[in-house]
Amino acid sequence: METSARVSERHAVVIGGSIAGLLAARVLADHAERVTLVERDRPLAAGEPRAGVPQDRHLHVLLEGGQSALESLLPGVARELEEQGSPRVGIPRDVLQWQGGGWLRRSANTSSYFTGHRPRLERLVRTRVLADPRIELLESTEAVGLEGDTARVRGVLLRRRGSSARRETRALAADLVVDASGRGSKAAAWMATLGAEPPHEDVIDTGLAYATRIYRHRSADDVADCLGYYLVPDGTQPYGGVIMPIEDGRHLVTFSGLRDDQPPVDEDEFEKYARRLPHPVLAEWLAGAEPLSPVYGFRNTANVRRRYDLPGRRPAGFLAVGDALCTFNPIYGQGMSVAAFCAVALRDALAHPRRTPSTRRVQRALLAASTQAWTICAGADKAMPGATGNALGSTAADRLAGWYLQRVQDRSKADPVVGAAFRGVLALDKPLTALFAPAVLRAALFDRVREGPSEPPLAPEDAAPVAP
């Protein structure tokens, strides 16, 4: 069986022209003669939300780990983000964060994330990637199937958007097909049509839903001395609330709630939801702000990972990246970072000038790129009340790890060393092993928990932001 994923001097097709697809195309352009990016959406108004990415309207933070990966793929992109006005928010000083019964101490920033509107980030990435003449974008074009057999994928079946006639379907031959079509990927069904085995799916679903609205605060000073607010839901209280700056002096306000208690998309009810949060700080902020948009909801937030890496009768010449491979509960803000990690993993897997990696080997590297993010989501979401799915089981080792992580998290609220390690891991900037560094281990095992303040703390003057 031909398993080669080599694309040198050949044609690669990427399905989905969002962040994961664009970044994969960027990498493949260095190995294939040409890359075709197939995108279902119509030509886009610059930087505006679009139908194919309904999550566009919701808050998107680009974590520190994702920033580094993106920068290594598109050098200078962080500077360009800043130049286009995307706010960069430091943690823990710049954000008032409530978690596990109290506020986090606002010591010096050890991490930061970009909080600008997602469509603007995507526009920037698209402009950079499509400047490469080896990459062609087919817009208003939908992939509706794969060409090939159980041994090898040899292309994709395409149709103009909106056309349902079977005769209007055409085949586009390819030596490698990369699925970057997001959370709703149909590739598993397409595999089955070829007679191949669809991938096993791991699923954990908390039933979390988002409701988001854009606001402008009437007084520029009224965000106190912080840049944003984050009230984190956990096993003890299910309501989440976030206020973060986006471009042009506006803020995104997002509420989250679990199954059967979702935040309202009704404009009259939206602000009332703030009263359910464990502190009135968001309700007080909203009292001084005016809405600039309708309320947008989002419900399908299950963690799902598709195990193309596992043994099975599946064809060579097909890879999945980004949300099509592994999609997360958005509350952890990881998806765009993992899309960038996938592109870096693809680049590294194809880097050897002579050795041709097998499709399975590359797919294993892509899955590995999402493993830390999955471990974080899965560990936390299994413990959420009412979580469903086929991956909820835990071993004795999982329970021990959960016990230890809870001790780390409890101490991260007031201990700056533990806090820096914990935040670095959540930001996908440090490996999970950072939580077992001697100082963290000692504090987690022997120090008593120091609770954070019960009221939102002012930033101490000596906690000036530090470069991450």
Ligand SMILES: Cc1cc2nc3c(=O)[nH]c(=O)nc-3n(C[C@H](O)[C@H](O)[C@H](O)COP(=O)(O)OP(=O)(O)OC[C@H]3O[C@@H](n4cnc5c(N)ncnc54)[C@H](O)[C@@H]3O)c2cc1C
């Ligand atoms: C509510 C919400 C909030 C989120 N917040 C964050 C956050 O704070 N930080 C973060 O990093 N991530 C966040 N994410 C995740 C993030 O949106 C994704 O991980 C990110 O967009 C990368 O996804 P992607 O490129 O793999 O897929 P998507 O962005 O979903 O794009 C898929 C693309 O494929 C196209 N497409 C689909 N099917 C076809 C087809 N058959 N043919 C052709 N084209 C097709 C679509 O039009 C679309 O352009 C959030 C997600 C949600 C739902």
